[in-house]
Amino acid sequence: METQTNSRLADLYAMMRRIRTFEERVGELFVRGQSAGSMLHLSIGEEAAAVGVGTAMRDGDTFTTHHRGHGVFLARGADPRLMMAEIAGKETGYCSGKGGSMHIADMKLGHLGANAIVGGGIPFVVGAGLAARQKSSDSLSVAFFGDGATGQGILYESMNMAALWRLPVLFVCINNQYGMGTRIDNATADPDLYKRAIPFGLRGASVDGTDVEAVAEIAGKMITDARAGKPGFLVVDCYRFYGHARMDKSPYRDDAEESEGRLRDPVIKARETLISRGEIDGSSLDEMDQNIAAEMDATIDFAADAREPQLDSIFDDVYDPSTPPPESVRGRLARILGQRQ
Amino acid sequence: MGKTTYRDALRQALSDSMTTDPNVVLIGEEVGRYGGAYGVTKGLIDEFGPDRVIDTPISEPSIVGAAVGAAMSGLRPVAELMYVDFIGMTMDQLANQAAKIRYMFGGQIGVPMILRTQGGTGRSAGAQHSQSLEAYVMHTPGLRLAMPATVSDAYHLLRQSMAQPDPVVFIEHKALYATSGELDDQTPVVPWGKAHVPRQGDDLVIVTYSRQLHYAISAADTLAKDGIEATIIDLRTLNPLDIDTIRTHVERCGHAMVVSEGVMTAGVAAELAARISEECFDFLENPVIRIAGEDIPISVSPLLETNSVPTPELIVDAARMMRS
Ligand SMILES: Cc1ncc(C[n+]2csc(CCOP(=O)(O)OP(=O)(O)O)c2C)c(N)n1
Ligand SMILES: [Mg+2]
Numbered sequence: 106m107e108t109q110t111n112s113r114l115a116d117l118y119a120m121m122r123r124i125r126t127f128e129e130r131v132g133e134l135f136v137r138g139q140s141a142g143s144m145l146h147l148s149i150g151e152e153a154a155a156v157g158v159g160t161a162m163r164d165g166d167t168f169t170t171h172h173r174g175h176g177v178f179l180a181r182g183a184d185p186r187l188m189m190a191e192i193a194g195k196e197t198g199y200c201s202g203k204g205g206s207m208h209i210a211d212m213k214l215g216h217l218g219a220n221a222i223v224g225g226g227i228p229f230v231v232g233a234g235l236a237a238r239q240k241s242s243d244s245l246s247v248a249f250f251g252d253g254a255t256g257q258g259i260l261y262e263s264m265n266m267a268a269l270w271r272l273p274v275l276f277v278c279i280n281n282q283y284g285m286g287t288r289i290d291n292a293t294a295d296p297d298l299y300k301r302a303i304p305f306g307l308r309g310a311s312v313d314g315t316d317v318e319a320v321a322e323i324a325g326k327m328i329t330d331a332r333a334g335k336p337g338f339l340v341v342d343c344y345r346f347y348g349h350a351r352m353d354k355s356p357y358r359d360d361a362e363e364s365e366g367r368l369r370d371p372v373i374k375a376r377e378t379l380i381s382r383g384e385i386d387g388s389s390l391d392e393m394d395q396n397i398a399a400e401m402d403a404t405i406d407f408a409a410d411a412r413e414p415q416l417d418s419i420f421d422d423v424y425d426p427s428t429p430p431p432e433s434v435r436g437r438l439a440r441i442l443g444q445r446q
Numbered sequence: 447m448g449k450t451t452y453r454d455a456l457r458q459a460l461s462d463s464m465t466t467d468p469n470v471v472l473i474g475e476e477v478g479r480y481g482g483a484y485g486v487t488k489g490l491i492d493e494f495g496p497d498r499v500i501d502t503p504i505s506e507p508s509i510v511g512a513a514v515g516a517a518m519s520g521l522r523p524v525a526e527l528m529y530v531d532f533i534g535m536t537m538d539q540l541a542n543q544a545a546k547i548r549y550m551f552g553g554q555i556g557v558p559m560i561l562r563t564q565g566g567t568g569r570s571a572g573a574q575h576s577q578s579l580e581a582y583v584m585h586t587p588g589l590r591l592a593m594p595a596t597v598s599d600a601y602h603l604l605r606q607s608m609a610q611p612d613p614v615v616f617i618e619h620k621a622l623y624a625t626s627g628e629l630d631d632q633t634p635v636v637p638w639g640k641a642h643v644p645r646q647g648d649d650l651v652i653v654t655y656s657r658q659l660h661y662a663i664s665a666a667d668t669l670a671k672d673g674i675e676a677t678i679i680d681l682r683t684l685n686p687l688d689i690d691t692i693r694t695h696v697e698r699c700g701h702a703m704v705v706s707e708g709v710m711t712a713g714v715a716a717e718l719a720a721r722i723s724e725e726c727f728d729f730l731e732n733p734v735i736r737i738a739g740e741d742i743p744i745s746v747s748p749l750l751e752t753n754s755v756p757t758p759e760l761i762v763d764a765a766r767m768m769r770s
Pocket of ligand 2: 253279282
């Protein structure tokens with residue numbers, strides 16, 4: 106469902122609300138025991154990063170995300186029903202129930218994959234940038250990752266290559282202040298992360314992640330530059346509202362910090378701005394929220410009713426389907442021991 | 447000590463080692479304030495302080511490399527890799543550095559470090575967080591490899607590993623942390639490098655380690671009802687490998703199966719089967735059978751995940767085929 110209004114901010118708000126509501130439903134799926142496992146990482150509080158950058162991209166652009174990537178994927182047009190089915194490990198899901206929340210992808214939408222390895226998807230955008238140039242396409246590739254990935258050497262290798270080769274690439278660091286239980290100031294001596302762009306010759310900027318319009322604006326500029334061969338590194342500052350994954354209750358941070366952090370809410374801020382500017386009234390927003398809630402409720406039923414994968418499918422897609430699949434242990438046993446009986 | 451869990455026994459081993467040896471330090475992601483992704487190091491930072499329980503950025507190659515340098519400089523580091531799946535990122539520091547320093551430098555110095563990590567299926571954690579990669583380690587001369595299956599070994603094998611002069615990769619199983627059992631913290635069941643034989647029968651030897659030990663025991667209970675009596679060998683360490691114990695029992699029984707959660711091709715099971723075939727050829731009445739992980743990645747779907755690795759039913763079926 107696409108909610109289109111005459112207000113750009115209202116459209117951005119609607120997408121952020123869809124993300125938030127979707128992720129609340131992911132939490133419910135887990136509580137119902139219907140998710141595939143508990144390694145579900147919610148991006149609640151980080152919606153402006155996904156929507157602000159996502160809206161500045163266009164069809165044909167590609168991207169990779171980290172393990173907390175539901176929001177980015179939705180912002181780039183994902184079908185929430187297929188996402189929920191994947192998160193439930195169902196055959197109908199985006200990746201046939203093999204990938205789940207942390208390894209979701211859709212090549213048709215340019216999603217080159219979520220990644221459960223911190224930093225794992227970052228270098229793909231260098232390759233995508235090389236390919237775009239080789240094919241004289243004007244498409245761009247965006248790597249979304251967390252502040253934790255700034256600990257990984259692979260990020261700096263990729264930044265260096267992108268700058269050196271003047272690739273159409275944007276690095277987007279979603280700085281939610283935490284990598285699991287480690288606050289950014291315990292993980293680096295200089296938490297001003299955008300500065301890391303400078304020594305590599307990349308454009309660097311940081312932006313307030315509660316302000317979706319500000320994110321969209323700077324992302325738009327940096328993307329224009331990147332398409333012209335001036336890649337960039339954008340830090341979106343926000344706060345991880347909840348635990349690292351579903352089982353984590355964040356005992357390592359105090360309540361005061363948490364309640365203050367949750368005030369940095371991009372969805373609420375957009376809503377208040379819309380009303381104060383008179384772009385849309387509260388009851389229209391409520392109606393929008395209700396429609397979104399209904400859309401997202403339906404994803405849970407969709408996932409619950411979706412088909413379980415077939416057992417034999419474990420051997421599919423290890424290799425190209427035109428080539429033989431690996432032999433099963435049971436098949437091998439039957440061959441070897443069967444013939445001896 | 448009495449009844450405890452695999453997780454608590456590991457923590458006890460770390461705590462006891464740190465108490466007796468001031469050179470022991472823990473270093474890794476979330477080992478301090480968070481208490482370890484699986485809770486193993488919970489509370490140790492309060493007991494020993496942040497200089498000995500060191501939280502790191504998400505920088506696996508440098509965590510392992512720092513442990514190498516610390517070990518060469520007189521500390522006894524216990525580095526933690528949150529998931530064994532990340533071992534590829536650290537493979538240079540592990541395989542080119544830690545494993546080769548004693549040899550390349552003509553025996554001047556050893557690298558007495560431990561890399562604690564965990565692997566295996568059981569949490570719908572998907573293809574990048576569920577692997578069993580012990581073969582990578584076993585394939586690297588210079589590295590020792592320990593894989594505890596029981597609560598007793600969670601404690602004793604870790605204490606024994608801490609006493610080794612060379613680097614030890616210590617791989618726990620994520621599905622075992624909550625398992626409970628008896629721990630006598632004074633007396634290890636067997637010494638370092640020796641296998642344990644928790645069950646003896648005359649019809650078949652099942653050689654295994656880590657979580658598959660429990661599957662093998664459960665399979666052996668089922669097989670006993672059919673009149674098939676299995677000997678079970680828990681290897682505990684894959685390097686050193688206790689081939690003597692394996693040989694003794696295989697020669698007696700004439701039938702051998704190896705069971706491993708890691709993928710079959712070129713895996714630990716392949717090495718074990720080759721050794722048994724070479725060493726016990728004249729005593730074998732059947733080929734040595736490998737029961738191992740399918741040659742595929744692990745899916746997030748619990749249904750697919752469970753069927754990607756050996757199950758007790760698979761072990762039972764294979765044993766019946768061998769003995770029919
Ligand atoms: C290479 C690697 N190391 C460690 C982990 C375990 N881990 C998963 S998420 C995470 C924290 C990541 O923090 P950040 O990059 O800031 O992303 P966030 O979770 O905050 O969105 C860690 C340490 C991993 N998945 N991959
Ligand atoms: Mg973070």
